[in-house]
Amino acid sequence: MFVRSAKPSRLASYSISLQFRNMITAQAVVFSKHGEPKDVLSTHTYEIDEKNVPAGSIVVKTLGSPVNPSDINQVQGVYPSQPEKNTSLGTSEPSAVGGNEGLFEIIAVGDNVSKFSVGDWCIPTNVNFGTWRTHALATEAQMTKLPNPEQSKAAGGKKGLTINEGATISVNPLTAYLMLTHYVKLTPGKDWFIQNGGNSAVGKYASQIGKLLGINSISVVRDRDDLDSLIKDLKEENGATQVITEEQNGSKEFGPTVKGWVKETGGEIKLALNCVGGKNATGVARKLSNDGLMLTYGGMSMQPVILPTSLHIFKNITSSGFWVTKLLSGNPELKKKTLAQIVQWYENEELKVAPSQETKFDGSDLAEFYKRGVANSKSGKQLITY
Numbered sequence: 146m147f148v149r150s151a152k153p154s155r156l157a158s159y160s161i162s163l164q165f166r167n168m169i170t171a172q173a174v175v176f177s178k179h180g181e182p183k184d185v186l187s188t189h190t191y192e193i194d195e196k197n198v199p200a201g202s203i204v205v206k207t208l209g210s211p212v213n214p215s216d217i218n219q220v221q222g223v224y225p226s227q228p229e230k231n232t233s234l235g236t237s238e239p240s241a242v243g244g245n246e247g248l249f250e251i252i253a254v255g256d257n258v259s260k261f262s263v264g265d266w267c268i269p270t271n272v273n274f275g276t277w278r279t280h281a282l283a284t285e286a287q288m289t290k291l292p293n294p295e296q297s298k299a300a301g302g303k304k305g306l307t308i309n310e311g312a313t314i315s316v317n318p319l320t321a322y323l324m325l326t327h328y329v330k331l332t333p334g335k336d337w338f339i340q341n342g343g344n345s346a347v348g349k350y351a352s353q354i355g356k357l358l359g360i361n362s363i364s365v366v367r368d369r370d371d372l373d374s375l376i377k378d379l380k381e382e383n384g385a386t387q388v389i390t391e392e393q394n395g396s397k398e399f400g401p402t403v404k405g406w407v408k409e410t411g412g413e414i415k416l417a418l419n420c421v422g423g424k425n426a427t428g429v430a431r432k433l434s435n436d437g438l439m440l441t442y443g444g445m446s447m448q449p450v451i452l453p454t455s456l457h458i459f460k461n462i463t464s465s466g467f468w469v470t471k472l473l474s475g476n477p478e479l480k481k482k483t484l485a486q487i488v489q490w491y492e493n494e495e496l497k498v499a500p501s502q503e504t505k506f507d508g509s510d511l512a513e514f515y516k517r518g519v520a521n522s523k524s525g526k527q528l529i530t531y
Contacts, residue, residue, distance in 0.1 A: 167196035172511040173278035175240040179222030188512040198255035209312035210247030210276040212518040228273035242275025248311035302492030321350035333359030335412030342420040346499035356384030394428040423448030501528035
């Protein structure tokens with residue numbers, strides 16, 4: 146970083162302007178200690194020389210990055226995966242950049258870079274890269290290529306990725322797809338899965354992907370005034386086969402109705418997806434067929450998962466956890482394969498992205514935008530665009 150402590154001469158001013166002409170002034174949202182985001186997040190400004198990029202590196206500018214619950218938990222210090230704190234950006238004390246998901250455009254490449262060209266789109270290969278920033282200097286290995294809109298259309302896609310689709314592709318759609326395909330063999334046209342949180346982002350992806358794969362689904366949702374409208378949306382727009390309320394999920398009297406649906410297709414409910422916990426999870430697990438599997442990927446009720454002993458002994462039900470970060474950290478090929486499938490569905494307009502509340506950064510104080518995003522996150526997914 147260049148620092149001027151006195152008024153320069155005209156010649157010196159010209160020399161400095163030449164130096165700065167190649168420099169990008171970037172902002173990053175950093176934290177040096179854990180706590181509530183409003184208290185510990187701040188904006189750090191640093192510079193990147195886009196004309197002198199290291200041989201194996203790329204310079205990217207951010208197109209969009211969301212605020213995820215896991216991002217908030219990382220700042221709070223309660224998430225098991227944490228970014229490294231260091232002074233590589235010139236901070237006065239070791240700090241980390243917030244954010245795990247984001248979409249970037251490559252604006253400069255160093256010599257020896259073979260996988261990327263200027264104009265390509267990319268996302269971080271792994272978590273903890275730090276996506277809450279305007280620009281970044283990265284290595285080839287730190288980024289995974291996504292097709293930009295022109296590349297998608299040139300390859301025959303109906304449309305290119307939107308910023309929302311690209312910036313949020315790494316967590317929710319991958320979670321839904323992998324839970325449906327990686328653990329249990331579900332027979333298209335016959336078998337079923339059941340899920341709570343049916344109106345959540347992952348829930349909507351799961352029901353859509355289930356329909357694309359020919360798998361029947363039952364989505365459990367909370368009762369509400371506009372229930373009929375929600376059921377219609379989940380069935381017609383998001384691919385759910387059946388939608389039931391939490392009350393119906395916990396009712397023994399409603400059980401025969403579910404069994405009737407399954408009998409009609411000649412299949413079984415082999416898989417349950419749980420993001421709620423408590424009695425809701427118990428009700429979902431009770432509907433599994435013999436040897437069924439329940440995957441828990443969240444706990445919105447903050448209540449433990451309790452399964453009756455009879456489900457283990459007499460139905461041989463298995464309960465397991467799912468964490469997409471852990472699954473993909475040691476299997477990059479699986480991530481590439483899964484991303485390619487999600488991208489293809491987006492390009493062919495077969496998969497609908499979960500909506501985000503988008504806020505465009507105006508060039509002022511970046512940390513303030515993400516603090517507001519955190520504060521507003523309970524009202525829907527927040528996406529900062531650039």
